[in-house]
Amino acid sequence: MIRILILIFCFSLFFANIFSQTKTKSGKMENQKINKSNEEWKKILSDTEYKILREKGTERAFSGKYWNFYDAGTYYCAACDNPLFKSDAKFKSSCGWPSYFEPINPKSVEYHEDLSYGMHRVEVTCGKCGSHLGHIFDDGPKPTGKRYCINSIAIKFRINGEKN
Numbered sequence: 001m002i003r004i005l006i007l008i009f010c011f012s013l014f015f016a017n018i019f020s021q022t023k024t025k026s027g028k029m030e031n032q033k034i035n036k037s038n039e040e041w042k043k044i045l046s047d048t049e050y051k052i053l054r055e056k057g058t059e060r061a062f063s064g065k066y067w068n069f070y071d072a073g074t075y076y077c078a079a080c081d082n083p084l085f086k087s088d089a090k091f092k093s094s095c096g097w098p099s100y101f102e103p104i105n106p107k108s109v110e111y112h113e114d115l116s117y118g119m120h121r122v123e124v125t126c127g128k129c130g131s132h133l134g135h136i137f138d139d140g141p142k143p144t145g146k147r148y149c150i151n152s153i154a155i156k157f158r159i160n161g162e163k164n
């Protein structure tokens with residue numbers, strides 16, 4: 001019986017340790033996810049933003065703000081301000097949407113199989129708030145060969161160091 005208690009005690013120490021490691025020095029949780037209800041999102045997003053980000057809509061090709069925009073800076077999630085892409089990873093693509101060959105870091109975005117509209121695609125969402133950003137394709141340039149095809153409405157550009 002005592003052995004079992006000791007075992008349980010050791011396990012709880014082990015898990016407590018794991019959880020404490022996920023905290024940064026400032027005490028904030030790393031990669032803390034944002035979970036808001038549809039009603040909360042509706043309050044902070046415009047109708048068009050809500051349609052794209054929360055209902056997986058797609059803006060018309062060649063209609064967005066950033067498909068033909070190449071200033072140096074960073075692109076953030078329009079819903080939660082999570083840094084997603086650097087302008088260094090943006091490339092000229094003829095598809096009509098802003099295109100990147102890689103995210104800022106692997107955890108900036110998440111991937112989901114998307115079988116809608118009779119197609120087999122991979123959806124890209126924000127790694128922090130889960131909002132829909134666009135899709136990823138295998139026809140991008142070197143070094144990754146990937147094309148992150150992203151809705152302009154789902155992202156916000158800022159020059160590095162500029163506050164939102």
Ligand SMILES: [Zn+2]
Binds near residue numbers: 079081082126127130
């Ligand atoms: Zn986000």
